[in-house]
Amino acid sequence: MSQEKKDSLYVQSVEKAFKVLAIFNAQQRALSLTDVTKLTGYNKSAAQRFCYTLEKLGFLRRCHNSSDFELTAKTTEIGARFIESNALVRRARPYLHTLSLKTEGATTLSILDGNEVIFVSRFLGRDVLDTTVTVGSRLPIYCTASGRAAASLLDDQQLDAVLAAQDWQQRTPETNIDQQQIKQQILDCQRYGYAVVKDQYVMADLSLSVPIYDSQSDLRGAINLAVTTANYSQQQLIDKYLALVQSTARAINS
């Protein structure tokens, strides 16, 4: 199909509707029509049409005692259909839950999406109580064990492109933002089959990840075990749980 033909297939208003949903977040929970125009760059009439339509469809509602808009619980249904329909996610969940129970840590399956990983399954244990990172959270490659493990499945050219596209922020005082060093650590993960990261995305987090490649779906991802630095050193985590995390990955892949 020619590019011209393809572009005539593109329905602009669908993009616009998703952009309206995407401006809501923890800092922007309730937005007026004026906020929506500012944050999307749409004119007032367009903002009104998309908010009205999304409200009718049940994805937005008016806040209590205000005419501001907020997201509804119905927005979770779209992703739930992916979670229930994706073979890799379905296969991984019982294993991740068991791994969390055995280790008392938090376990996660994440899938590479562009230059980031998206968490598609997560189980918390007694050792990790942080409930803020959840299914649907999108995390960078450079400062997460999941990201590095998933990126280790890329070829050299793809890896360079992904690293060049990272937003190299100092997330914690410990975050390593040296692109060459991170690349070397990802190549080490390629060689040894696991990535470990400490205090890189948030302080007190110690994470061990093993890459997952699902050949049937061609999805690249990683499973991760997170514990707190209060309970383990990096070496203790590896000694105690690397074999278990690796055998969990093998069970999911098989």
Place this chain on the structure above:
Amino acid sequence: MSQEKKDSLYVQSVEKAFKVLAIFNAQQRALSLTDVTKLTGYNKSAAQRFCYTLEKLGFLRRCHNSSDFELTAKTTEIGARFIESNALVRRARPYLHTLSLKTEGATTLSILDGNEVIFVSRFLGRDVLDTTVTVGSRLPIYCTASGRAAASLLDDQQLDAVLAAQDWQQRTPETNIDQQQIKQQILDCQRYGYAVVKDQYVMADLSLSVPIYDSQSDLRGAINLAVTTANYSQQQLIDKYLALVQSTARAINS
């Protein structure tokens, strides 16, 4: 605003795009363009336009080794923004996680949406291993403790309307589909402050729910503790954990 003016605000193509996303599920994981036309009722040109647009936006992708479409991990981001931005959900999560750790059961926060409840937070324990019901799952009122507890917050007229709209299916051999009896049980929940349900939605499930009403957001919902019938009788569950579930609900509401 007049109805005519309102309807001119409605963007039909946004509805159509969401309908395409909604046809994918555990039974329909990979769909050809022909499948999409059949399941949506759109003509081939419309199906092609919406699939192309959703693929460009990253919510659909081609299956490996096939031209069929499937949902992507990116679909989970939309609901994640609700999860991270909704004050009730944020407040409830650490309490639900603690309740799951203390009881070894599965804990859930669900929110009333039309005639059903949607699970917006869920933590599994050692006692409940079923990973299939997840955030974003939509469950009926009549055969779930969460649904009955949430519906107990409705006034009589709303309750009758919700019950009339249920799809009264025999989910298990034990499911009670007597509308008058269910209504009475919901009125009992209104009076005593909790609902208990056994083997109604799936066999071996024993669930105890307490209603949650968030006055700031005007959201009606419930928190639920699920254990297996192998470990508890209905009375044992109430004796052991009702006070704890109720105090968890009070902590979330306060």
